Amino acid sequence: MRKPIIAGNWKMNGTIASGSILIEAFNNVLQDMDLSCDVVVCPPFTALERAVTLTRNTAIEVGAQTMDYHDAGAFTGEISPLMLTEVGVSYVIIGHSERREYYGEADETVNAKIKSAFRHNLIPIVCVGESLEQREAGHTLEWITSQLKGALQGISKEQVSQLIIAYEPIWAIGTGKTATAAQAETVCKSIRDYIRSVYGHDVSNEVRIQYGGSVKSDNSKQILGQPNIDGALVGGASLVVDDFVEIIKAANMADV
């Protein structure tokens, strides 16, 4: 039985003040709910410390949107895993398609970041996903498998069972064009099959796989009801209290 996990990726949005208001609003609603899923918010770096303070003793955990894989050094502009753990962050998104596209993050970097995250007890949320061209050319599964192979090189079975894989088709991110529940399930199942083939049955049963890409309150129930989808990585809708709460409610009801 895998516990669903809903993570809100705020991307480069908001301020410390607006993020605090959002978290307080989530807290107000979630404290009265009987939560059976994990809830994570991933604000921009500058708002992380406040987010950790505001979520102390609540059901909400805090994640970062990326990090460097070095512990320290001459890496101007970067944030290290040590800096994240000092602030009290528990999760880190790694290899988001926007990082891959705009900042040249390759599978080798993603792999180094996952290893670094585990060295510092951060739980990685590892993103994979195909472009529209790849989907239309029928290369989706092959591409996702190659991304996973590169990302998970040298990662132990135990670590694979602890990380989160987020399947995010690039064409569905921020476009309002969601993958159908069936399309998302097909890819998430094939991810689980791949994990089974390399790491065995137990690991594949334990690893949690999220779907991300225009998840909203009105499509979350169907997506989260799929047998191989254990949660969602939510962008835009995670900035709207009612929408994010509805998605959490859908995960709470999902029979995974």
Ligand SMILES: O=C[C@H](O)COP(=O)(O)O
């Ligand atoms: O990390 C989140 C994803 O990129 C999805 O973003 P979106 O829900 O705005 O499409």
